[in-house]
Amino acid sequence: MDKQHNRGRWAAAIGLLFSLAIGILAGSFVTARALHSPGTMAVPLRISVSSPVSAAEISFASGFSPVVERVGPAVVNIASSKIVSSQRERSLFSDPFQQFFGEEFTPPSERKEKSLGSGVIVSPDGYILTNNHVVGGASDITVTLASKREYKARIVGTDSKTDIAVVKVDAKDLPVVTLGDSSRVRVGEFALALGSPFGLSETVTMGIISAKGRVNLGIEDYEDFIQTDTAINPGNSGGALVNARGELIGINTAIVAGGSGNQGVGFAIPINLAREIMSQILKHGKVIRGYLGAWIQPVTIEIARAFDLPQAEGALLGDVEEGSPAAKSGLRRGDVIEAIEGESVTDSAALRLRIAMTPPGTKVRLKVRRGNSVREVDVVLTELEAKEERSEIPLEMERSRPLQGLEVENLTVTRVRPGSAAEDAGLQRGDVIVEVNRKPVSGDRDFRRAAAAASGSTLLLVNREGTTLYIVVSP
Numbered sequence: 001m002d003k004q005h006n007r008g009r010w011a012a013a014i015g016l017l018f019s020l021a022i023g024i025l026a027g028s029f030v031t032a033r034a035l036h037s038p039g040t041m042a043v044p045l046r047i048s049v050s051s052p053v054s055a056a057e058i059s060f061a062s063g064f065s066p067v068v069e070r071v072g073p074a075v076v077n078i079a080s081s082k083i084v085s086s087q088r089e090r091s092l093f094s095d096p097f098q099q100f101f102g103e104e105f106t107p108p109s110e111r112k113e114k115s116l117g118s119g120v121i122v123s124p125d126g127y128i129l130t131n132n133h134v135v136g137g138a139s140d141i142t143v144t145l146a147s148k149r150e151y152k153a154r155i156v157g158t159d160s161k162t163d164i165a166v167v168k169v170d171a172k173d174l175p176v177v178t179l180g181d182s183s184r185v186r187v188g189e190f191a192l193a194l195g196s197p198f199g200l201s202e203t204v205t206m207g208i209i210s211a212k213g214r215v216n217l218g219i220e221d222y223e224d225f226i227q228t229d230t231a232i233n234p235g236n237s238g239g240a241l242v243n244a245r246g247e248l249i250g251i252n253t254a255i256v257a258g259g260s261g262n263q264g265v266g267f268a269i270p271i272n273l274a275r276e277i278m279s280q281i282l283k284h285g286k287v288i289r290g291y292l293g294a295w296i297q298p299v300t301i302e303i304a305r306a307f308d309l310p311q312a313e314g315a316l317l318g319d320v321e322e323g324s325p326a327a328k329s330g331l332r333r334g335d336v337i338e339a340i341e342g343e344s345v346t347d348s349a350a351l352r353l354r355i356a357m358t359p360p361g362t363k364v365r366l367k368v369r370r371g372n373s374v375r376e377v378d379v380v381l382t383e384l385e386a387k388e389e390r391s392e393i394p395l396e397m398e399r400s401r402p403l404q405g406l407e408v409e410n411l412t413v414t415r416v417r418p419g420s421a422a423e424d425a426g427l428q429r430g431d432v433i434v435e436v437n438r439k440p441v442s443g444d445r446d447f448r449r450a451a452a453a454a455s456g457s458t459l460l461l462v463n464r465e466g467t468t469l470y471i472v473v474s475p
Contacts, residue, residue, distance in 0.1 A: 064192060067246040068204050073146045073175035074121040075240050077196040078130055078153075078167070080138035081114045118195035118239030119143065119167065120248060121176050122278070126151075126169040129274055130238030131253055132158045135165050143169050146202055157281035161221035162269060163253055164277040165238075177240060180247030182270035185209055185226060193230040193252055193266070195239025205231035207264075214267060215349035216298070219254050222353050225267040226250045232266030241268040250274075276357060290358040291384035293324020294331060295467055298348040302472035306437075306459035307336065309369070314338045315348035318469035329379040331368065333461075333468060334438075338374070339367035356384065411447060413462075425473040427462070434468060435461035 117134030121127070128143065135141055141153040151169035158165040186209065193205045207230030214225040228241060232252050241250035250268030280287045295318040297303070304312040314336045320326045337345055341364055345351045358364060360383035368377050413431040416423045433441060436450035437459050451458075457474045 064190075064204075064206065064244065067192060067242065067244065068194070070246045071177050071192075071194060071240060071242050071248075072202060072204070074177040075146070075194040075202075076119045076121060076128060077144040077199075077201045078117045078119045078128075078134055078141065078238060079114065079144070080117075080135050080141045082138045082140075083113075116196065116199050116235050117237045118235065118252070120238070120240045120251065121174050122179065122248075124172065124174050124176050126171045126174060127156070127278075127282075128153070128167045128169065129251055129278060130165050130167060131251065132160050132163045132165045134238045135167055136160065141167060143167070144201065145174075157285055159277050159281065159287045161287070162273065162277055163220050164251070164269060164274050164281075166278050166281050177242070177248045178246060179275060180243060180245075180249045180271055182226065182249045182272045185212060185243070185249050185270075187211060190244045191228050191230050191249070192242050192244075193228070193232050193236060193239060194242065195232075195236035195252060197231075197233035197235040199235055203236075207231065210265070213350070215347060215353075217254075217267070219267065222356055223349060224270055224273055224353055225253070226270055228266050228268060229264040230266060231264075232268075236266075273353075273357075288360060289356040289384040290360050290362065290381035291324070292326050292355050292379065292381060293321040294326040295319040295469060296337075296348045296352050297469060299336060300472070302457055302474055303459075303470065306457060306470075306472050307334075308372075309336060313347070314345050314369070315351040316470060319467050325379050325382055329377050331366075331377060331379070332370070334370070334470075336369040337366050338369055341365055355381065360384075410444060411441060421473050421475055425471050427460070427471060427473070428464065430464070432463040433460055434463055435459075 115134055115138070117130060119128040119130035119134070122129050135153075135155055136158050138155070141155070143151045143153045145151075151171055153167040153169045156166040156168050189209050191207055191209050193207075195203060197203050207228055209226060210229050211227040214227050215223045217223055217225065219225075226241065226249065228250075230241070232255050234255075236252045237254070239252045240248055241252050243249050248271050250270055251274050252266065252268045254267040256263055256265040256267075277287055297316040297318045299307075299309065299312050299314050299316050301312045303309075303316055307316070317326070317331060317333055317335045317337070320331055320333055337351060339345055340351060340354055355364075358381055360381055363378055363380045366377045366379060368375055411433045413427055413429055413433065416427050416429060433447060435441065436447065437454065438461075439450065441447045441450060457472050460471045460473060461468055462471055
């Protein structure tokens with residue numbers, strides 16, 4: 001009797017918890033409907049107008065089956081192949097962020113690589129969103145629907161900087177997914193991942209949204225990832241991340257893994273960003289990005305202290321290119337951008353993405369701190385050309401003299417001792433030291449004098465392959 005009684009109590013408790021979850025979902029659905037407004041990033045193609053799944057369709061017995069039944073038919077398997085030179089590094093494909101690849105026998109000078117991934121149909125006439133690393137450079141692409149129908153696909157366009165690609169199949173009246181609004185995604189809400197992990201098509205996994213706005217991961221040039229603990233494995237790339245209403249909120253892209261499988265840390269490209277990239281590809285055949293013309297660095301705690309900033313936020317200009325929009329507007333090396341168009345800049349990666357996604361020719365107003373003064377500066381962006389691209393550098397500066405372990409000849413770093421504070425700060429052989437603690441150094445004697453006087457964190461301005469950047473060396 002006690003066992004039966006305990007089982008009854010557990011069943012009642014589980015039922016109560018699930019009822020509470022459904023109640024929360026129902027409330028969030030009502031809120032979402034009340035607040036949702038169409039996005040401004042229109043896609044010039046016929047996309048889904050179907051209704052998302054309602055809370056009433058989800059129950060304890062059915063779970064998320066209604067969501068899967070609605071979304072599943074629009075998630076496809078993508079198999080691609082390409083011929084590459086045998087000199088290509090195999091280590092590229094051992095990266096846990098990449099897909100898994102197989103090989104076919106070909107002549108010694110070249111080989112065929114096969115890639116398995118996923119995609120999401122966003123238009124009934126055959127436009128499919130996926131990852132660039134799934135189809136980039138492919139000579140042959142086959143798309144398989146959940147109904148087992150197969151189509152040959154062609155690449156409409158790709159963007160390696162965000163890892164988005166658009167492919168097209170010649171078909172009509174295909175099942176589509178409802179596009180959501182990733183700006184309304186909340187940490188902690190349910191998420192489902194649909195795709196073909198390890199080639200197992202029509203696989204669904206469930207978890208929650210773990211975080212938003214993940215940047216500086218070194219996965220893509222422009223990052224703004226949704227993080228989820230929903231199981232994402234090799235082959236899920238390009239597949240759908242949907243919310244509990246069945247709305248597409250992200251394109252699954254990457255995982256962090258000790259081996260080749262899921263470790264509960266996966267990343268998806270927000271659908272708002274993916275939709276904008278797709279729109280530009282369809283309109284222009286490529287992605288047109290805005291260009292500021294400055295080397296943007298993160299403001300770390302050490303940088304904030306060195307520049308006497310009130311907080312470790314904003315974006316530091318490590319260098320300004322001559323003749324660039326930044327230079328023409330009067331921006332200088334050492335300026336800190338605190339806001340753009342009235343919105344605070346929390347980190348450099350967010351600013352870099354915002355600038356890139358702003359059309360060339362647009363005038364943007366920046367709030368800039370220079371020393372103890374703050375002013376507003378108007379900058380007219382130009383178009384980013386491939387040769388003008390300047391990436392951020394990751395600066396990790398934590399670890400008695402800070403400049404011990406650094407050998408310098410004519411202000412050029414000739415050796416960085418392993419394990420030293422200089423190595424931890426990111427100094428590299430070949431860097432040319434221009435300033436120490438905001439004071440110019442003109443020779444070895446100046447540097448040695450400054451190095452001897454430095455007892456705490458030391459701010460260096462270095463020239464690395466023609467571009468200057470600030471580095472803090474901490475004891």
